[in-house]
Structure formats: C-alpha cells, structure tokens
Amino acid sequence: MKLVLVLLFSCLPLLAGAQEKLPKDVAQFVENAQMCEHFAGEWDDNDKARQREITQAIEQSCGQAQRQWKRLSAKYAGQPKLQKVIADNANDAVRSFRKSS
Template sequence: MKKYFLLLFFFLIPLAAFSSEKLPKDIRLFISYSFECEHFAGEVGTELPKRQQDEMNREIDKYCGGAKKQFEILKEKYKNNSTLLRRIKNNYNDTVDSYTKF
C-alpha cells in the first residue's frame, strides 16, 4: 500500500510544479473563461428543459463573451511578450472565436 502512495506522490510532484506556472492573473482568468466557454457550449442541447437552456445560455454569454472581450484586450496588452502572447493565442479556441450573443 505504501508503495502505491509513493508512486502517486512522485507522479503528482511534476504535475503540481507544472500547474504552478506563474501567469498574470488576467491571463489565468482568460484561460479559465475560455475553458468554461467550451464546456458550457458543449452542454447545450434541445433536449434540455427551457429553464435549463436559458441558464446554459447565460453561462455561455458570461464565459464566451468574457473570453472574447478579454482576448482583444490581452492581445494588445501583451503584444511585446511573445511567450505570454503565445499562451493567450493557444487558449483562444474555436468556441470563443465563433461566439455571438444570443
């Protein structure tokens, strides 16, 4: 049993180090919104009751709309930092790009 905990421990250390990458708060927020946008957009379906569809649409507006606005601001703000600009562009997914308000 201890052997499994040790293996798990040594497996999680590199993951924790990778996840603690220091990014500015505004970029972390953008990445989070972009991820949530894709998540909620994938959850929408006509089989949901109207109330749930409306709730999903509100979440999509919040996250997709927010990520789309943030992208333009961050792209300008970090235009001289190629590393951060690459991270921003890598998280600008098709779902965010194709978002239009309902």
Template sequence: MHSLFKTTLVVFCASLGYASAAESRLPTDVAKYVNQREGCDHFRGEFPDPPDKQRMKEVEREIRKLCTGTDKKLAQLKRKYAKNQAVLQRLSEFEEDIEAPPSTSKP
C-alpha cells in the same frame, strides 16, 4: 460503472490541479481570462441529450455570463503581452471571434 466514474473524476481533478499550477505562472489578468474562457468554451459545447429546455436555459445563461466580452478581452491581452511568448502561446489556444455579432436588423 460506478468505479469508472470515480476514476474519471480523479483523473479530471488531477488535471485541474496541474492546469492550476501552470496558470499560476501567468499574469493575474491572463489567468483570470483563461479561467473564464475555459468555462465559456465548456458551456459552448454543452448540449443536453435528449433536449432539455430547462438545462438549455441554464447553458444559455452561463454562455451569456462567461462568454460576453471575451473576444475583445482576448485581443486586448494579446496586444498587452505581445512580447511575452509564454502568454501568447497560452492565449493562442483560444478561438477568436466566438461571440455573435450584434444584431443590426430592425423590427
């Protein structure tokens, strides 16, 4: 079991190296967005099993930190690089409108 973990870790790290090389060819603002958004998407899919209140607080904190503003930023980058097919292709991998709409209800 321990060797399976090591193998998985090695494959994961190698894939990160490949992704980093590909991201280095993107404009700096796009590469920064991709990095943030991938972190955001990671935590959006993180649900402790069995439920762990402390871990959920950590996950919720990271989601707020990494995901806030990403919908607007994605739209801005798509407009800015509308003529750059490589950038648009990379940005199209991200789901739009992931942030909850602001609450309009009054207490």
C-alpha cells in the same frame, strides 16, 4: 443555475493551481475561455430551463473571454510566451462568439 455555479466553483482550484505563474489577467482569461468552450459544447433540447442556464453561462464566459482576448493580445504583444498562452486558449467558441438577441 445552482448546478452551473457548483460546476464552476469546483473547477476553480484546479485551474488556479495550473496557472500560478501567469499574470492574473491572463489566468482569468484562460479560465473564462475554458468555461466558454465547456458550455458551448453542451446542449439540452429536452430541458428548456437547463438550456437557458447553458445559454446564460455561454454569454457570460464567452463574452468575457472574447473581450479579454482582444485586450490581452494587444497588452502582451511583445511577450511571445504569453501570446502563445493567449492564442492557445482563444478557442473556436471564444473567437466565434456572438451575443444572442
């Protein structure tokens, strides 16, 4: 879990600088969507503890991004530039996320 947190916090300054001109809620969505895609691409069959950390990170980032995606799509429906940012970041991991049982 510590590794996940270190990775997350080390990426935040890079993401924040690139998203300064976006509304805060859209920038947060982009960050969650990128983390969702990152963790959805990881898998470690040999380390069960690491796999639990990855699964938790996926559920948190993908679940949050999916909820934000739906809400922001409606909120910014009349703003084509923001709609494009939202659509471009609603990656397959965000769109197809289903919470595990």
